[in-house]
Amino acid sequence: MKANICCFAVASALTLGLTACGSTGTSSSASSTSSMTMPTSAASSAPSAPSAPAASASAPSATATVSSITIKDFMFELPARVSPGSQVSIKNLDAQAHTVTSKKGGFDVKVDPNGTATLTAPTTPGSYPVVCSFHANMSATLVVE
Numbered sequence: 001m002k003a004n005i006c007c008f009a010v011a012s013a014l015t016l017g018l019t020a021c022g023s024t025g026t027s028s029s030a031s032s033t034s035s036m037t038m039p040t041s042a043a044s045s046a047p048s049a050p051s052a053p054a055a056s057a058s059a060p061s062a063t064a065t066v067s068s069i070t071i072k073d074f075m076f077e078l079p080a081r082v083s084p085g086s087q088v089s090i091k092n093l094d095a096q097a098h099t100v101t102s103k104k105g106g107f108d109v110k111v112d113p114n115g116t117a118t119l120t121a122p123t124t125p126g127s128y129p130v131v132c133s134f135h136a137n138m139s140a141t142l143v144v145e
């Protein structure tokens with residue numbers, strides 16, 4: 001009887017030991033999970049990588065800055081030239097609505113007072129006489145090449 005009790009105690013002790021071992025293995029896997037946090041923090045440096053694409057995205061906006069039209073005091077301020085088919089931003093600094101209208105077709109964009117708009121340049125290179133539909137005295141020439 002005593003031997004049986006002893007064996008049972010040992011057996012339960014072994015079971016407890018195995019259980020402890022199992023929990024230790026769990027905690028070690030938990031620590032390996034926490035080590036996975038390290039790659040996660042490395043991945044948090046990856047979001048700074050998207051800032052590189054954002055920087056390249058600011059490069060096209062820099063191009064847009066080059067090819068932008070400003071309307072101020074009833075005058076067109078055009079870039080020297082724009083690329084065929086390119087997007088040209090228009091900024092109207094006047095309290096009046098204006099249009100950027102090609103006399104020979106290709107574009108006709110209205111710009112709200114103190115508003116902005118986008119003009120898609122013609123794909124055909126050339127000089128495009130520009131007028132404002134509202135103010136006959138406003139004229140300019142958009143060079144597409």
Ligand SMILES: [Cu+2]
Pocket residue numbers: 074097098099132133134135138
């Ligand atoms: Cu106008």
